[in-house]
Amino acid sequence: MQTKNEVTGWQLFFLIIQTQIGVGILSLPRDLSVVAGKDGWISLAIGGILIQLLLLIFLWLLLRVGEISYFDVLQKAFGKVIGKFLVICYLIYFIYILMVSNLSFTRVLSEWIYMDTPKWVLMLLFLLPAAYCASGKIFHVARFSMVISFILPVLIILLLPVYSSPDYMNLFPIGSEGFKKIFSGLKATLLAYIGFESFLYFSKYVKSNREKELKKAAFSTVFVTLFYLFLVISTQLFFHVNETVIVPYSVLYILKALSFTIIDRIDLIFISLWSVIAMTSFINFLFIASEEAKVLFNLKNHQRVLMVIMSIVFLTSLFIKGKQDIISFQGLLFPASIAFSFTLPLVTLIVYLLFRKDKRT
C-alpha cells in the first residue's frame, strides 16, 4: 500500500485530466461555434496541440529544475518579496477559478433541473463534498481523480447514438470559415484546456522515478483533446451550426432529444455523472490552493485554511446573482489564465534556470 505523500505517473496523468475537464464541457460546443462556426473543432485540435507542446516545454524545464515545488521556484527566481507577492496572486487566481466553477456549476443545475431550489443550497451541495475530498492527502485526491475517470467512457457511450443518423454535411466544407475565425476560436479553446498547468503544481508529488513518471503524465492533454474533439464533433453532426449557437448546453439537448426504449431523459443521467466530473476539477484546484496557502502561512496542515478558502468562495459567490454578472465575472478568466497559466510559469522557469546557471559559472 502506498501511504507516502506521493503520486505515480498515471495518477498524475488522471489528476491533470480531471483538472482540465470541468464544468466547461457542457458549454464548450456552443462557445466554440459562436466564434469559429463549423470549424470549431479545428481550433480545438490546434489548441490541443499547442497546449501539448507547452506541456512538453514545462516538462523539459521541470526536469531541469529538479525536485522542488513550483511555488518555491517562484520565490527563488524572483526573490523573497516579489516571489511571496506572486504566490499570493496565484492564491487569488485559484480562488477566482474556484468561484467561476462554482458559479457555472450552480447555474447549469438551476437552469436545467433545479429551477426552484435556492442557489445557496446547490452551492453547499457542491462545496461540502468537494471540501471533504480535498481535505485528504494528495494520494487521496489522486485516487479519486483516477476512479472518477471511469465515468468518461460512460459519457462517450451515452453520446454514441448520435452516430445512428449523423449529418456529415454539417462539417463540410472543412476550413471554410477562414483562418481568422479558426484563430479566434483558439481563445474559447484555451479556456477549455485550463487546468493543464496543474502539471506544475502536482509534479512535486512525483518522487520516485521522476523522469519516466512525469513523461507519462505530460501526455494527458492528448487524451483530453481527443475527448473534447469527440464531444464537439458529435454535437456538430447532430446540430446545424446555427442551432449550436442558440443552444446553451448542446450536449444536454442532444441527450434530451435521443429516446431509448426504457429511459427517456438520459440528459438527467448525464448531468449527474457530469457533476462529479465538474467537482473533481474543483477539488483539485481547492487542494492546490489550500496546500499553497499552508506553505505560505507556515501551517501544520491544510484543512483549516481549506475551510477559509471554501467560505470565501461560498460567501462571495452568493453576491453574484444575475446571469450577466456571472458572464462578465467569467470574462476575466481569459486574461487571468494567460497571465498565470501561460506566461508566468514559462518566465519563472526560464529565469530560475538562467539564474542558477549564473551561479555555477
Next chain:
Amino acid sequence: MKKTLFFLHFFLYLFLSGCWDQNLLKDVQLVYTVGYDQTEDGRVQSTGLAPPIEESGKVNEITATGYSMNDSMFEMDLYIAEYADFSKLQAVLIGKSLAADSIYSFLDELYRNPRNNLHARIALTDLPANDLLLKPIDTQRNKSEYFKGLLESSELTSVISYMSLQDACTIIFNPGKDLFMPYITYDEKVKRAKVSGIALFHQNKYTEAYLNIEESVIFNLLNNTTKDLVRITRRVHDDRKLEVENWVTIEVKNSKSDLKVNRQLTQLKADLKFEIVILEYGQNKITKEKEEELKKILTDVLTEDVRQVLKKLQSSKSDALGIGNQVAAFHEELWDEGTWSDTYQQLDTQVTVELEMLGTGIID
C-alpha cells in the same frame, strides 16, 4: 464518535434536494396533445388535451389564449385544478394561421424549456388546430392519445417520416434545408382526422402547398426516410375491362436515392434504385415476359412520379430535400443563401429510376 456519525446521517437528509423541485403527479395535468393557432390580433391560442383520470372518463379539453406561449399556458392553468405539464407531450399540432408566419418564434419556448418532451411529433393541420382538437373523433383510444397514434401509423407505411419537435428545430436552423411536416385534415363523414400528406414550408413559412399521399411516399423514397412498409399502387394497363386488372401494387423492399447538383447549378440529377416485390396484380399470372413488361411500365410511371414531386417542390420553393446543404458543403464558392431559392427553382431535373424485381411474392 460513532454516535455522532449516526446522528449526522439524519441531519444530512435535510440537505437532500428535491424538496423544492419535486414534480408530483398529483399536482400536474399531463397534457398529451396540444394545438396552437394564431388569432387575428396575433395572440396565441392553445388547446390542450389531457387524458382522463379514469379509463372510461372524458378527455380534458382546455382552450386558452395569451400573448405568448407562456402566457397561454398561464391562462390554461387558471382553468384547471393542477398545472399543465408538457413533459409527456406526444403531439404538437400547428394551425395554418400560425405557420403562415415564421414558425420558430412560437416553437422556441417549447424547444428550450427543459421540462418539455422534444420527441413530441409535430404536424400541420388543415383547419385551425383548435377546431380539430375539439371535433368529435371516433377512436378506440381516447382523443388525447389519438393524434400520436395517427402519425405513428402513417410513419410505418412511409407516408410521412418521423418529425419531432427536435427534428423540426434542427431543420429550421439549417439554411440549406426547408421544413416539412405531416399534414392533417379532418374527414367530417367518418369523424376522424386523416394524415393527408406532407406540408411544405419555405424558410419556416407554410407555402400553402402539400404533397398528397402518393407524392409523400415518393418524397420519402427520395429523402431516404422510408420505414418498414412502402407500398405503391399504380395503374399500368388501360385495356382490361375489369378495373382491378389494370392495377398493380408493389412493395419497395430496399431503396436508395442519390441526389446530385452539377457544378454549374443548372441541373439536379436524381438516381433512384428500388428493389421491389409485386404484392397484388389483378391479372394474377406473371410470366417472364410479363415481368419485363411490368418492370418497364413501372419504371416509366415512377420516373414520371418522381419528376412530378420534384417539380412540386421546386414550384413551391421548398427545398425539403436539403439540396442547398449539398451545395453549401461541396460547392461553397457558389453557395448564396439569398439567391438559393431562385436557383433552386430553376434547376433542371433529370430522373433515372432503376427497378429490380426481387420476386412476385405469393403470386405465381
